Amino acid sequence: MVRIENISIIGLGIIGGSLAKAITKRGLSKKVTGIDIDEKIVKKALEEKVIDRGSINLETVKGSDLIFICTYVMNIPKILQEISPYLKQNSIVTDVGSTKEMVMARARDFLPKGAYFVGGHPMAGSEQSGFLFSRQDMFDKMPYIITPYNDTPKVVIEALKDIIEGIGAKVVIMSPEQHDYVVGLVSHIPQIMASAIVNFTKEVEGCDRVIGKGYLDFTRIVSSNPRMWKDILLSNKGNILELLARLRNRLETLEELIETGDEQGIKEFFCKARSYREGLQ
Amino acid sequence: MVRIENISIIGLGIIGGSLAKAITKRGLSKKVTGIDIDEKIVKKALEEKVIDRGSINLETVKGSDLIFICTYVMNIPKILQEISPYLKQNSIVTDVGSTKEMVMARARDFLPKGAYFVGGHPMAGSEQSGFLFSRQDMFDKMPYIITPYNDTPKVVIEALKDIIEGIGAKVVIMSPEQHDYVVGLVSHIPQIMASAIVNFTKEVEGCDRVIGKGYLDFTRIVSSNPRMWKDILLSNKGNILELLARLRNRLETLEELIETGDEQGIKEFFCKARSYREGLQ
Structure with a gap:
């Protein structure tokens, strides 16, 4: 012992x-x-x-x-x-x-x-x-x-x-390998996405006048320490780049559904996400 | 009157x-x-x-x-x-x-x-x-x-x-035009991103065991009505596709910073986002 x-x-x-x-x-x-x-x-x-x-x-x-x-x-x-x-x-x-x-x-x-x-x-x-x-x-x-x-x-x-x-x-x-991949997805990718959207928002006139509770929830994580996040991105480089590429493929699939006006497909995209999210809390 | x-x-x-x-x-x-x-x-x-x-x-x-x-x-x-x-x-x-x-x-x-x-x-x-x-x-x-x-x-x-x-x-x-663009960015794009990440999470083993408060905040919006969101995506198609394309360009710039290990550039990406976010609430 x-x-x-x-x-x-x-x-x-x-x-x-x-x-x-x-x-x-x-x-x-x-x-x-x-x-x-x-x-x-x-x-x-x-x-x-x-x-x-x-x-x-x-x-x-x-x-x-x-x-x-x-x-x-x-x-x-x-x-x-x-x-x-x-x-x-x-x-x-x-x-x-x-x-x-x-x-x-x-x-x-x-x-x-x-x-x-x-x-x-x-x-x-x-x-x-x-x-x-x-x-x-x-x-x-x-x-x-x-x-x-x-x-x-x-x-x-x-x-x-x-x-x-x-x-x-x-x-x-x-294992450390599994950790870095799953945490890359549930923590690092959200941090990157929320920050990228905030930076984009900053440059589009009028956005600051229409921000509601949803945006504030979605971007809350953006206030955390930039120095810490710089270290995270650099020490999990391989996984983050792979996860971003895989996410991009998923977005392309959704874009096709939007482009072709696939009502059923779009609804399923949101339904699937909602049912998983509701099981979490 | x-x-x-x-x-x-x-x-x-x-x-x-x-x-x-x-x-x-x-x-x-x-x-x-x-x-x-x-x-x-x-x-x-x-x-x-x-x-x-x-x-x-x-x-x-x-x-x-x-x-x-x-x-x-x-x-x-x-x-x-x-x-x-x-x-x-x-x-x-x-x-x-x-x-x-x-x-x-x-x-x-x-x-x-x-x-x-x-x-x-x-x-x-x-x-x-x-x-x-x-x-x-x-x-x-x-x-x-x-x-x-x-x-x-x-x-x-x-x-x-x-x-x-x-x-x-x-x-x-x-104007309705400005509305659909800025709301596309501060509301529709976050909804799409959070939902895409939740759907991705669902398919990667082990993710559900490591979910913390940050992820729950980031994905809270995902619980909202799928039928409503299907309508939103289809009625704001042009703006959403354009915003997604522009966001993709921004992510590619960040990926280059990660790829080349640009510490200063990555830190600035997060610093810029934090300073704007902190001004909101």
Whole structure:
């Protein structure tokens, strides 16, 4: 059994902050350490008693049983490299990045023997960012994807799973490859489409006068962090380009239905979407 | 001056029902008549005192100063033709359809001399449909587009505008051509994209396990009435095909940025969208 009594969280943004709050308030770990490059955020988290110990130095992870890396995707490999000397035997390192293949391919190069990396991705958060928007109930009933390697010991997966279920999330286990494809479709493609439509809207006179609730719902995700999204697109390039191509084919089929005035076909297109969407919530 | 003391509403769905509630509860008309093909709905509206008089016959519009047609877009011309014999001098007929050019081109053929048609489109409603979901505050602070003809008398526009402002909406006046283009972009294209992505999601295994709040927001509009959307696509065919083509060009530009790994370009794409979106709400 892997005992988790000492958790470190690197990056106290909306996700890292919410993890700290959820873990501390639910008493899931004897000690919670928070590390952030912004000293003010560390101080705030300490004041709010969301962490037991705070630091701006990565070496503070020393002695941790479980470490969450909650930074931009592109920074994760560098952080793995830097914390590597401080990792103890049987410690688990996980991240919360939106893409998994790139990070997991590199994690093996940096981690010392006896320490384990397991990819993680909570399908939670909001269009906001920063510690200010973190909430202890952020993960409640939300999917939290875990992507182990083929040879990750079962005890390691179980230990991480216990913590994730402890914060109220629904654990979903899949390979990093499957993760990047399905998340590409349900998260990255919507982000791209909503942003492309917003940019288009911006350039057409009169649009801003007719915006209703539907548009606001559809484009809510557009307010999220551009730097984060740049990292996601670049680290999931292959899947995103493939998904965009496949989506284009689907749109071409619809365009043909419109062109030929195929009432039945168009109705089916919308009916099919509605029946699936209604099953979701 | 055109006096509005007698309003008829044809079609007591979510929009017609909300109009009846808003007009009656705010006392904007001496008499409100509700007409629907479903007798049960008419009875319900009468019981709820949302209308003063109810009927399943179109000729009940007789004597109305203002008539709202709140049916599927494709049915509007037929209804215009059928109510035409009962229209009195200086009466105003308007609709709430999501496309305007097609209806307005045909309205002239059917309306008797001395009666006026002015297109209307409240950017309100929700993904639900039916009288059950109608609300008296549905139009509060929402844009309500009015599309007059070039020669529509100013008094006619003002009389309609008074009622629309009376129910709490923000009146936006534009030509039917501009309406169909800008609404095509802010409403029809999002509906198509969200539906296409939902249909795609449905076919990729594992997607349903990783759906989070962002996807649910982005696809909320997909639950709305397929029959209504079929009518919208067919009656705004030209604009929708053009907008889809232009959107495709924009996506190709983004794909190039991803392909070449242009970090700055990708970041700008998301930054630009975020800054516009944040200005909206």
